[in-house]
Amino acid sequence: MLEHSLDLNWLRDFECLARTLNFTRASDERNITQSAFSRRIKALESWVGLPLVNRATYPVQLTEAGQQFLPVALAAMSQLSESRQSLRDADRGDSRFIRFSVLHTIAVNFLATRIDELQRQIPELRTRVLSDSLSTCCDLLIEGAVDILLCYYHHSVSPMIDEAAFERKDLVKDRLVPVAAVEPARTMGWDLARQDGPPIPYLAYDRSSFLGMVVENTIDRKCLNTETIYVDSLVETIKRRLMTGSGVAWMPETAITAELDQGLLVPVGDDAWSATLTISAFSNPSGFDQIAHQLWERL
Known part of the structure; x- marks a missing residue:
C-alpha cells in the first residue's frame, strides 16, 4: 500500500484543531469545508499511524498520541518557518x-x-x-x-x-457567472431555469475550494437540472473542458472576458444565478x- 507523504497543511490543521477542540470552528478558521478538514485530519492520522483526536467526546479531545505529537508538529512548523525566513x-x-x-x-x-x-x-x-x-x-x-x-x-x-x-484594499469587482460554449448551449437548449428535458452536464469546482463554496452558496436551495460529470479545483482546467462544449460551469468574468466578447461563450442563467466577487x-x-x-x- 502506498504511504501518504506529509502535507504541511495537515500540521496547520492539527494545530488549529488542538487549539479550538472544535471541527466546525477549526474548519472555518482554516477556510475549508468541514468535510475537507476532517479528511485532512484523518490523512494526518493515517500518516502517523495512530488516532490523534478522540471524536467520541464533546468537545473533542486529543488522544495520548495526539498530545505527544502536538509539540512535534509545532516545532516542525516553527523550524520550517524560521528556515524559510532565513532563506x-x-x-x-x-x-x-x-x-x-x-x-x-x-x-x-x-x-x-x-x-x-x-x-x-x-x-x-x-x-x-x-x-x-x-x-x-x-x-x-x-x-x-x-x-x-x-x-x-x-x-x-x-x-x-x-x-x-x-x-485591506479592495481592488476590482468580478462576477462568477454560469456559462457554456455557444454551439452546444443553443443546440441543446441549456438553460438553468429549465427543469424539463435531459440533465445539463455540469463541470464543477471541488466543494472544498473557495469558488466551489461560493457556487454552492449561490445555488443554495435552487433546483438544478444538471448532472456533474467533472470536478476540479482550478478555473483554467475547467475552462478547457468548457471551451470544448463539455458542459456548463461557473466562471469568473475576468477569466473569460475575451471569450464572451468573441461570442464563444454565452450565459446559461440570469443574474440570480451569478455571484459578485471582490479581488x-x-x-x-x-x-x-x-x-x-x-x-x-x-x-
Whole structure:
C-alpha cells in the first residue's frame, strides 16, 4: 500500500484543531469545508499511524498520541518557518523581491497584467508570485513568508484575516457567472431555469475550494437540472473542458472576458444565478521599503 507523504497543511490543521477542540470552528478558521478538514485530519492520522483526536467526546479531545505529537508538529512548523525566513533574507541581496501569495486564477487573469503595468511605472520593481489554495495563501501572509496576499472576497465565504493586523484594499469587482460554449448551449437548449428535458452536464469546482463554496452558496436551495460529470479545483482546467462544449460551469468574468466578447461563450442563467466577487489585497505596509510602498499605493 502506498504511504501518504506529509502535507504541511495537515500540521496547520492539527494545530488549529488542538487549539479550538472544535471541527466546525477549526474548519472555518482554516477556510475549508468541514468535510475537507476532517479528511485532512484523518490523512494526518493515517500518516502517523495512530488516532490523534478522540471524536467520541464533546468537545473533542486529543488522544495520548495526539498530545505527544502536538509539540512535534509545532516545532516542525516553527523550524520550517524560521528556515524559510532565513532563506528569504539571504535571497534578497541588493534587489528585494516583493512576494505575493495569490489564488491561481487571480494570478493568471488579473495580477500578471497589473504587474506589467506597475513595472513600467516602477522600473526597480521585482516580484515573486506564489499561487496556492486560499488557506495556504492566508498562512503565508500571516507567517510573514509573503508581503501581499491577493484573494477573492465574498459575503458568504471570506478569508479570516485580522484586519487590525493587516490593511485591506479592495481592488476590482468580478462576477462568477454560469456559462457554456455557444454551439452546444443553443443546440441543446441549456438553460438553468429549465427543469424539463435531459440533465445539463455540469463541470464543477471541488466543494472544498473557495469558488466551489461560493457556487454552492449561490445555488443554495435552487433546483438544478444538471448532472456533474467533472470536478476540479482550478478555473483554467475547467475552462478547457468548457471551451470544448463539455458542459456548463461557473466562471469568473475576468477569466473569460475575451471569450464572451468573441461570442464563444454565452450565459446559461440570469443574474440570480451569478455571484459578485471582490479581488482584495491584504498587507502590513509598516515594514515596507520605498519600492514596496510605491507598489502598495498604486496596486
